[in-house]
Amino acid sequence: MSSPPQISVGSSSDSALPVVSRTDAFPVVLLVGNPNVGKTSLFNALAGMRAKVANYPGITVDLRKASLHVSAVDADSRCQATQTVELVDLPGLYSMQTASPEEDVAARSIRGELTGRLHEPPNAVVVVVDATNLSRTLVLASEILELNLPTIVAVNLIDSAEANGTQIDFDALRQKLDCPVIPVSARKGRGLAELREAIYELTQPEQKPLPISRGSCVAGCQGCPFSARFQWADDVTNQSVRQGTRGQVQLAWLDRWLTSPALGLFALLAVMLGVFFLIFSLAGLPMDVIESVFGMVGEWADQALPTDNSNAVLYYPLAIGGTLALFALAYWLNETKWNKWSASIAVAVALLVAVLPVDDFRSLVIDGVIGGTAGVVVFLPQICILFFVITLLEDSGYMARGAFVMERVMRRVGLPGKAFVPMLSAHACAIPGIMAARTIENWRDRLVTILVLPLLTCSARLPVYVMVTALLFGDDPMRASVLFAAAYLLGITAALSSAFLLKKTIVPGEAAPLVLELPNYRLPSLRNALLTTLDRAIVFLRQAGTIILLISVVLWGLATYPKMPESEMPADEMQQAAAQLEYSIAGRVGKVIEPVFAPLGFDWKIDVGIVTSFAAREVVVSTLSIVYGLGEEGAEDGGLIETLRRQTKPDGTPVFTTATSISLLVFFVLAMQCLPTQVVTKRETGSWKWAGFQFGFMTLLAYGGSLIAYQTLTAMGY
Amino acid sequence: MASVQTSISVLAGARKGFYQCVDVDASGQNAIRLKRLGICAGRVLELVGQGDPMVLQLGNSRIGLSRQLANFVSIAPAEALLPGPVAQDALCS
Structure with a gap:
């Protein structure tokens, strides 16, 4: 029932896609490397603001690309020959044998198995390795080198390696790898000109490289090919690197703390509280x-x-x-x-x-x-701050420790430790949470995380929580805060138990057990975090902004038409908007569905609020303000709460009893009511099917929850 | 070359210290996920933090590993096999 959506190579729909010939286009250069080697920082350093998220046919994984001018280095700039290449930043991968949808896209891009621009092997590959951990990161290089593509090895983080006393003999390394090897520091901008020149040299059409035939380190090997590659990488490293030890030892104690079960959890909690404080104070x-x-x-x-x-x-x-x-x-x-x-x-x-x-x-x-x-x-400021801080935490190496300590907790509901970061982000907004779920390798784990994320209390729910708590306990801050906290807790409980149930039923299977690199701690790059944030902000605006605009216009139409005849309009201006809304399609729908929501204690006016807040839940507050005859401005002051308290049913009893108010709160804790989230779910899961399922199960959960709350409280006399 | 006849145990129950990985009995994705990070036959690893998940040191890399996966990994004390990791010839024979 659930399979990764990313690849559709060779499907009938792809055959209709035009195959783009490379002969009249820029050469394609792929940037490849392990996670945590600073590959994206290097891409950002090379591409700067020219980077954009590319849509390649057949895949939904984001690939960032940039047109890059590369040139031969010449003392006289007038004589410099230049060439434009298309540089593509592939998702990080450890091996050409892949374990996640993103890695699969990376490996297939390298082999030229995708469609469109990536339908044939690239013109050149830049393999990024980590100077501070050469033996581990060269393992992927050995696999790429065997593909006999024009390859450059960029040894990143050379500044960190030098700082801890490591010396690398690059001539020896070039000889061993049989390809250009360029020392670079993405953070300090070192070696970028040399890297550009090496790319230029390799992508010259008139200088067709001789057929490359590099030896394989696993040729004739009967044992474990991985072991042979690690051994080869060790040998190459031993012959070209003198390891330094400065600066490594000091952080061992920190790591012991941050990965210990109790202190690690406490540290994670403190870091996350800090993140939230930043979001809510700065946004x-x-x-x-x-x-x-x-x-x-x-x-x-x-x-x-x-x-x-x-x-x-x-x-x-x-x-x-x-x-x-x-x-x-x-x-x-x-x-x-x-x-x-x-x-x-x-x-x-x-x-x-x-x-x-x-x-x-x-x-x-x-x-x-x-x-x-x-x-x-x-919501853009919150999303940007969240991405900025999370990128800094990821670059620093801390995030992997967070996932490590949460592993034991999250496994109980069938999710991996890595699901924790998306769940936390979702407390600001579900959209960055869903995007952050990409770090979860296993597709089923990722899908379940995405499906339950919108149950967590995002900031758009706050206006509704504020309205209901003010309605019930306006003069009792203690009770109001308990109710507020209970709403948060309900969201968390619902998300975790839904994950547990989904893992037992629709998306069965235990969470993929943890095996996770805990990267070395390093100083994160502000520039990289800013560029990543900019990138995410554009994706958010592009994907959600266009469709939500369409839906906003449709909802506007539903709440505006048909127009009430002038003759039937009430004289009071305040009442006119309410009368028009009642006359509109939205109002009529509210009345038609009144019997459906009556067991939840909602009257048709509340139902209109549920209909109009379909795309954005906070809209319910302004809609209630309109249907109860206050106009939109009424939502801003205390007028709405007083007006809602005064509302009575035809039999004279108040509409907003404790039972109805709690029922409304429960409904908005659990219901989907957010179209941008749905769009992002569709985008990340590759189909409207999962977005529809998410909407369905959350609406049913909300209905069931509200029904139980209302009926129980009514029976108890509230 | 020394063979692996002495005191083979499972990584999941090991104490802190240096070990040599003798075999990885996982299949499918789990095997790939372990091996591509260097948890494969012949490699030396140091168990630096016990528990579930545990922390391993492999060369310059730190790896977090769940007990569930550690159950697939057979190890021998590194002293029994040292000096030096298993040569490639032995693996490829």
């Missing part, structure tokens, strides 16, 4: 700025947009041109190509927008487009 300001910028843009649009369309010469080009410009932006972000279909959709929508009544057009722009985009972009 507040940029989030406020984003909200006020979008607020200002909304106000500006309110002023600038025409209030009547009598000036047809100005109005229609504005409406059509604006819509087309928005489509162009979304297509560009989403890398959708303009063809007859995508162009027809854009033109049809632009024409439809132009014929909308002018008030609706204004509302569409201000509430649908600007409001919808703001709803997504507001």
Whole structure:
């Protein structure tokens, strides 16, 4: 039922893909290496801001690529010959025998088994090895060298090796490996010009290299080929490296602490509390700025947009041109190509927008487009801070220790220790959590982690928690905080028990037992963390931003149409919005599904909130504010809570009893209600099937949880 | 070359110290995951932290290893086989 989605080589859908010839394109150079050798730092140092996430057909794994200018080093820059290559940063791998979907993509890229640009072996391979751990990292190099491709070995972290007194004889190493060997330091920018020159030399079309025929260290070997490779790497290292010992011993005590069961857990807890403190203390300001910028843009649009369309010469080009410009932006972000279909959709929508009544057009722009985009972009600061800190922790070597100490705890629910980091990230936002799940090698473990992550309390749930706790215990901070903590705990319990159950049923199998490299501690690079964060932010905006915009517009349509006839409109302005919402499709759906949610204690007005918060759960607060006749501004002050308390059913009893309020809280702890997360789940699992399953099981869980909560509390007289 | 007839045990129950890996009895993905990190026949490893998971030192690399996988790894005390790791000739004979 569950299989990795990444590779579809040779499938019928691939046969339709055009095979791109390399002859008229830039040479492809692959950057290959073990995890933790600073490969991505080296890519960032070479590519800088030119890097972008590439979509290669047939795979959903992100591959970062950059057009790189390489040149022969010449004293006179006017004489320099240059060449542009496409540098691709492959996922880290330990061996060409692979153990994760990402490694599989890396190995197949090297062998030229993918489609599109990677359908044939690369023009050159740069194998990155670690100068401080040459014998281990040369093992992969031995496998790559045997493929007889034009290969360069880049010995990274040369500065760290020198700092601890290690001396490397590069001439000896070149001779042993039979390929160019370049010492580099990605962090200090050392050796990059030499590496570029070596790439230039290897990718010259007129200098066809002679057929390369390197000997295999496992040729004729009957024993374990891995053992033979390690032995070969040891021999090569012994003959070319004099190991230093400075700087290694001091951190052994730290590692003993950080990997010990009790102290290690305590340290992890402290680090994670620190991360959360950073997220919640630093993200507040940029989030406020984003909200006020979008607020200002909304106000500006309110002023600038025409209030009547009598000036047809100005109005229609504005409406059509604006819509087309928005489509162009979304297509560009989403890398959708303009063809007859995508162009027809854009033109049809632009024409439809132009014929909308002018008030609706204004509302569409201000509430649908600007409001919808703001709803997504507001989470960007939290996501960026989270990725920044986690990248620093990963680069420092600490994250592997965190996964190590959590292994024992997480195994009890059938997940590996590595699932801990995504679960923690999900407490800020499920999206970076799901992206962080890529570090989990085993596909089933990764899938279950992704499926249960959105049950953990993300920051978008906070407005709902605040509303319900204020409703119940507005004047009792003690009880309010207990309820708040209980909501968090419910999310954690639900996530862990769902993982346990999924591992017993739909995605069966124990967690892949731990065997994990604990990389040497080193000073992380701020530049690398910044570039990684930028990369993730773009992926987030591109993937979630475009689709959520579409859904925001659709939801706006559902809450706006059909329009209530003027004659039926109530005179009170406050009541008009509520009456219109009741008349709209969303309102009607709320009434139709009222019997479904009645056992949970919800009336049709709450149901409208559940419908409109389908794409973003926090929307329920502003929707409740509208349906109860306060207008959107009402959600911001205490007015909503008082109004909700005053609401009564036809029989005169209050709507928001303790039972209904708790039921609503339980529903929003457990329900999916977040479209960007669904989009990212689809992206990371490769199919809408798992996103749909996630939505289904979470909604059922939420319904069941709320039902039990409401019925139990009602029976107890609350 | 010395053979491995003396005191072979399983890594899962070992105390701290130097050992030589004699055999890895895992299959499929587990075998690849162990061997590609250097836990394979003939390699010397040091058990530096007991428990589940345990911590191994292999050359300059530190590896965290669950007891479940350590059960697949047969070891002999390194002294019985030292000096030097098993030569490649012995493995490839």
